[in-house]
Amino acid sequence: MVRVGIVGISGFGGKVLLDILLKHKEVRVTYVAANSTTGRVDAIWPEFRGRTDLVCAKYDPARAIEHCELVFLALPHMESMKIVDALLKAGKKVIDLSADYRLKKTSLYTQWYGAEHKDRKNLLKAVYGLPEIFRAKVRKSRFIANPGCYPTAALLALAPLASIDPGKIVSIIIDAKSGVSGAGRKVAEGFMFCFVNENFKAYRVLTHQHTPEISQYLSGMAGKELKAVFVPHLLPINNGILETIYVTLNEKMTANALDTLYRKFYKTESFVRVMPKGEQVEVKNVVHTNFCDIALTVSEDRKMIVITSAIDNLVKGAAGQAVQNMNIMYDFQETEGLL
Amino acid sequence: MVRVGIVGISGFGGKVLLDILLKHKEVRVTYVAANSTTGRVDAIWPEFRGRTDLVCAKYDPARAIEHCELVFLALPHMESMKIVDALLKAGKKVIDLSADYRLKKTSLYTQWYGAEHKDRKNLLKAVYGLPEIFRAKVRKSRFIANPGCYPTAALLALAPLASIDPGKIVSIIIDAKSGVSGAGRKVAEGFMFCFVNENFKAYRVLTHQHTPEISQYLSGMAGKELKAVFVPHLLPINNGILETIYVTLNEKMTANALDTLYRKFYKTESFVRVMPKGEQVEVKNVVHTNFCDIALTVSEDRKMIVITSAIDNLVKGAAGQAVQNMNIMYDFQETEGLL
């Protein structure tokens, strides 16, 4: 049994990680910590009563190093970068669910996250943990930057086209909708029940911090600069993301060609499901799972493709994908704990 | 046009009051204030954009007295009692939506609200504004203690039996369920979307502060002490209360007798609807209205009655009832602004 730790157990990401890892047959959770909350995990999250006796303490690098071979960091951005270096130096594997090691240019980090990056040294070591695209690198890595939730749904939806046929892409618009848990366990009026329920709105229109993450990896796949327009919205549901992506092409593409391209690209993947033609993805089909569902609609006339993709923001968009990365790093069955 | 003011415009009660009063043909809202929030009302509540240019300032008794004939206090408890006396002394009419003047014994206030009462002098002057029971007193009063939301639904459900046939009542259990707006605009983790949505729970079991209010007025109607067991629950909806009330009797009562008793009691009331036999009340039928719906089920065998009653906690349970009281005080049509 591999001994693993979770730092940030008091957040939603940490909670879902623990839920998955308690059922995982190759690992044992030996250490949990958080920034401010302490005490029994089943007092922090009563749903775990009867499932674990773990006790959460303030993060202590020495204890993390002593008790774990791998540490999951489910922390807010700006926090991970303070503790990664010591863990890596101690020879530990690290999977960071924060945004700290995803953007490769520190200037972009400063621009979108409003702060200096404090650990440039390890920035380039981090492998972006989107297994369907970077599995080989993940396998050899000791340090994973786990993708953001919106970028996961966007990049999986666009990867076949961007990797195989990027020359065709003229423009990309991503209209994204997320459940409320995507905002984390933040206590703010905008996330109060009466302000979310029976409501719907766009937020951070054209200014969301996941925008450069999407563009960076999309451009990387395409081998040319691809910038997506990105507008997120807040759905009155707990979990789930659905993105409706409008791709304008410079020439006609048939529905069959597109379908073939996507099916071939994801043929061997366990967690990406390309819908049968004519069917749409639905959040309910992926929630509490590690699946990413993708549906394709073509308007030949307009040279436009409409792609819808759906994930659970806390599973494939965070904790599930982190476990998938761990499974690859340790050569466990990739689906262990996730199916 | 009567000039009225609202103190506490930043809360849900204040918002619904303004919504009703802006449509009311006999009054003009000339003054709005709050404790902490200031600025244009349509910045505090964007739903009012295009409907009002009112600006909210910190409460100033001199301005309230200058600008209003009647002042609605939609404040948290402990706040109303600081400002009522000055308003009454200045000859103003006051309708207080807080809990401060409902309990007639200050010892009970201290016990259930955890603080000393600071305005005993005016306590006995306040008329409990449940028009269906105390209309004559409301008409002559200048100072109304507007009932709590849970007590409104409970007292209207029990009034016919308690007023006419109290000798039959052996025990009363009130299982109450409320939408989240009942908790006010409080920003706390327990009211965050992800902690309420797809959830349901009881809270303050046997210790909710509305318990003595229910018992006091129930006993008053009955002319004997009647104590109800009261357990509230939090529903994942914005607005609405439904109470399921179990009354044990000391003798059999037929469904017909009960039905007749209730229909007769509420015959001339505009806002109480006794359901046809066999039909149940539903929150959706009363939400955004000033109605209280009541349904009756009898188990002759067990000498038990099950009464369900439903109101909108912010309308009949707060702002709507406050306007109904104002209508009575000024001899306006009782339904003005409310139907």
Place this chain on the structure above:
Amino acid sequence: MVRVGIVGISGFGGKVLLDILLKHKEVRVTYVAANSTTGRVDAIWPEFRGRTDLVCAKYDPARAIEHCELVFLALPHMESMKIVDALLKAGKKVIDLSADYRLKKTSLYTQWYGAEHKDRKNLLKAVYGLPEIFRAKVRKSRFIANPGCYPTAALLALAPLASIDPGKIVSIIIDAKSGVSGAGRKVAEGFMFCFVNENFKAYRVLTHQHTPEISQYLSGMAGKELKAVFVPHLLPINNGILETIYVTLNEKMTANALDTLYRKFYKTESFVRVMPKGEQVEVKNVVHTNFCDIALTVSEDRKMIVITSAIDNLVKGAAGQAVQNMNIMYDFQETEGLL
């Protein structure tokens, strides 16, 4: 008092119409009918108990003609076209909430609604009842084709640009999200609580029947053909539409210029609210109102505008707009019953 009738009282549109008309001070509802449901209106919709004694019968043209000066048709498409002609011949005014008289080309009707149009004669007489654009025509008309819910939000969001500066528009993508009442009172598995709640999905991607309605009136305003890409989604809320509209321009436009254009265009309108810069529309601010809220975001770099617009699909998107049209036709205060 103008005597008005509602045909289709058993649907959501008919219900909201009745709710508004019962509060309207210039009209009296003298006739209600439906296709299949009959009986007291407060048995069909228990929320009306205590508010009306109206009884719904199967539609009878003679009775409608006898009892009404104006008839609202809140019927499914294909039904209105069977009864309009007789009403118009009898000299009645008609406001049709169905889709039957919106598309001016019957070939389009056949293509998108899958059936022959049966009343071509009256098709061209119908005035499209979007008052902010066609008020003068509405005023003189006896027969109104009330706009669809999605087109209302789309056309109001695009009208200033399309009317004043259509030459700049290169392409339009409308990503629309609607609450469930938009589907009507249809009993189908896809609208069951467990299939909608905690779910979100796109539907009829690129094939929704409101697409040609949007294009027709957009092109009319622009004086050139404008075709919008249109993708609707189902939100897990009862009421409300939010559309996120991506307009690509052929040259840069500043945020200030756009803001000025919109504010000027809607300066005298009671029901269109252009948000302050930097604020977004939210469904909760328009639900149960006749407002259409519009927010503007500009990306000068990309020559792109992102417009968000929000309405209540049953009010400004149906019954409220129908009453607004009636108010104009009869020269009542345009906001009567609606503010």
Place this chain on the structure above:
Amino acid sequence: MVRVGIVGISGFGGKVLLDILLKHKEVRVTYVAANSTTGRVDAIWPEFRGRTDLVCAKYDPARAIEHCELVFLALPHMESMKIVDALLKAGKKVIDLSADYRLKKTSLYTQWYGAEHKDRKNLLKAVYGLPEIFRAKVRKSRFIANPGCYPTAALLALAPLASIDPGKIVSIIIDAKSGVSGAGRKVAEGFMFCFVNENFKAYRVLTHQHTPEISQYLSGMAGKELKAVFVPHLLPINNGILETIYVTLNEKMTANALDTLYRKFYKTESFVRVMPKGEQVEVKNVVHTNFCDIALTVSEDRKMIVITSAIDNLVKGAAGQAVQNMNIMYDFQETEGLL
């Protein structure tokens, strides 16, 4: 691997069963059937795409007998009783999730389910599969009547008191609230999104068919007749039941004594969690789990106990408990597939 079948895969119970069984390491699902729906399971329930290739056919006893050692019946009542006998005769184990074999008196069945019982012979053979109470009998049985969802939450909440100290109980009132999936996959207006969302109501007040099931097993445990008053309500959530149970005693009982009684009774149970004193159960803590959470509140004065209990109606209230029963019958780890 034990080969198991699911009859009734198109219902919610069948779906959750399959979800659990696909992760269960001791069994293989070799047969699925339904009454009316046929085809690939992942077409019936798209959430299973990529997880199973099972194909659902109309129920065929010969095939069920050939392919399975144990058959789960997740059918509506009246259906199970038609097929149980053949399965038992063929030596198969059967776990029936319907109500058909729970009531031991056929007269009660007729009274509450409105139909004659057709398989009296097997009625007395069926063991009521509430493992915490009847584990020993379950272990030796080949035929399980899996408890109803409401009775599970009620009986576990009352078992310690009813089994150990029944003499104290004077009366029991159960105010129960259930999520919508409890109604099954029934397509009816009352379960449409717009009729459930933002709504709450009681239904079948004092006449719900689970009433005699609760009384029968409660009386059995107590060794004396115990009849509970039972009123169910419909919650606007997908999954979960919370019951608030009011027990009147004939003498005082302290909170400590009650707490000790319950903790001792459930000491060795994996799936019953007695809350720490002062904490309440919440639906969110049990949903998607096989736990039953129980909280106790005492009013010594009134000689009253208020018990709240919460389960997931489809897991501990149906499919999860069915798997727990199977685990016991086969001497698997009792928590296998469920933790």
